[in-house]
Amino acid sequence: DVKVTQSSRYLVKRTGEKVFLECVQDMDHENMFWYRQDPGLGLRLIYFSYDVKMKEKGDIPEGYSVSREKKERFSLILESASTNQTSMYLCASSPPTTYEQYFGPGTRLTVT
Amino acid sequence: ILNVEQSPQSLHVQEGDSTNFTCSFPSSNFYALHWYRWETAKSPEALFVMTLNGDEKKKGRISATLNTKEGYSYLYIKGSQPEDSATYLCAPSPGAGSYQLTFGKGTKLSVIP
Numbered sequence: 001d002v003k004v005t006q007s008s009r010y011l012v013k014r015t016g017e018k019v020f021l022e023c024v025q026d027m028d029h030e031n032m033f034w035y036r037q038d039p040g041l042g043l044r045l046i047y048f049s050y051d052v053k054m055k056e057k058g059d060i061p062e063g064y065s066v067s068r069e070k071k072e073r074f075s076l077i078l079e080s081a082s083t084n085q086t087s088m089y090l091c092a093s094s095p096p097t098t099y100e101q102y103f104g105p106g107t108r109l110t111v112t
Numbered sequence: 113i114l115n116v117e118q119s120p121q122s123l124h125v126q127e128g129d130s131t132n133f134t135c136s137f138p139s140s141n142f143y144a145l146h147w148y149r150w151e152t153a154k155s156p157e158a159l160f161v162m163t164l165n166g167d168e169k170k171k172g173r174i175s176a177t178l179n180t181k182e183g184y185s186y187l188y189i190k191g192s193q194p195e196d197s198a199t200y201l202c203a204p205s206p207g208a209g210s211y212q213l214t215f216g217k218g219t220k221l222s223v224i225p
Contacts, residue, residue, distance in 0.1 A: 004155070031211045042217035043156075043201065050211055058212070090155070099144060099205050101213060103155040 003027070004104035006091055012110045019078040021107050023091030031094045032074035033101065034058075034066065036087040043090065049074055050096075081111045114138055118202055118216035125192050126224050132188045133219040135202030139183035146213060147176055147187055148201040156201060159187075192223045 007022035023032065033048040035058075045058030047066040055066050063085060067075045074093075078085055088108050092101040117136040125131050137145065144163045150156040160169040165180040173190045189196055199220045203213035 033211075035215075040217065043215040045212060045214075048211060059214075094211065096211070098161060099211060099213070100146065100158045100161055101156075102158075105155050 004091060004093055004102050006089075006104040006107050008107050009105060010108050010110075012112065013078075013081050014112055015082060017078075017081050017111075019081045019109065019111075021076040021078075021089055021091075021109070023074045023076070023093075023104055024072050025074075025091075025093040025102070026072065027093065027095070027102070028071065029093035029102075030071070030096050031101075032068065033092040033094075034064075034074065034076045035090045035092065036060070037090060037106075038087050046076065081109075083111050085109065086111045114204060114206065114214040116202065116204060116214050116216040118200075118219050120219060121217070122220040122222070124222045124224060127192060127194060129192050129223075130188065130190045131192055131221065132186050133200065133221075135185045135187070135216055137183050137185075137202070137204040137216075139181060141206045142180050142183070142204060144205045145178055145180075145185050146203045146205070147185070148203065148215075149198045150201060150218070151198040159200075187219075189221070192221070194223045194225050197221055197223045 004025045034046045035043045049068045065077045090106045091104040094101045147159040148156040162178040167178040199218040201218045203215045
């Protein structure tokens with residue numbers, strides 16, 4: 001079974017802190033994604049990566065950056081957390097052949 | 113950003129009822145349509161991937177159809193059970209080589225025992 005893990009299920013941070021959300025997948029997938037999910041807005045793509053050290057902006061990249069130093073790990077960075085970044089963050093990975101995405105359990109981030 | 117519409121937003125049905133919901137997407141620049149099920153406190157799980165006009169997929173009591181010419185897909189659940197309660201998401205992908213999925217806002221199904 002594909003396993004996608006995220007470093008924390010719940011996280012509380014203060015405004016202005018630098019926040020790292022980590023995602024690891026164990027299936028040697030090329031593609032990895034970060035989404036946020038907010039009530040009434042659905043899943044929105046923040047960033048994705050199709051290879052080590054490669055990254056592409058999604059629909060809502062402002063206020064975020066990413067890092068992919070190893071194939072299995074994709075990190076989402078909030079450079080200076082703000083209250084409007086309070087959300088559920090989901091990581092996903094996919095192989096290049098089917099585009100089917102496998103999701104992690106999510107991290108519920110609260111910025112106070 | 114693709115415009116993906118799902119209806120209804122939420123649905124309550126009695127156990128044993130059959131139900132269906134809709135996903136609408138732009139018919140141009142289409143490659144595949146994905147359906148996911150997202151149960152509370154779990155991760156979204158893939159149900160189906162469909163690419164061809166007229167495609168029909170089935171998994172147990174759940175099935176889906178695809179019309180790429182008019183840009184819609186239906187998801188059907190026959191004889192709903194409480195364990196079917198979840199949010200059902202659809203996501204088109206725009207083209208071969210594009211890894212992005214654009215998710216609809218989902219249909220939240222509640223099955224009342």
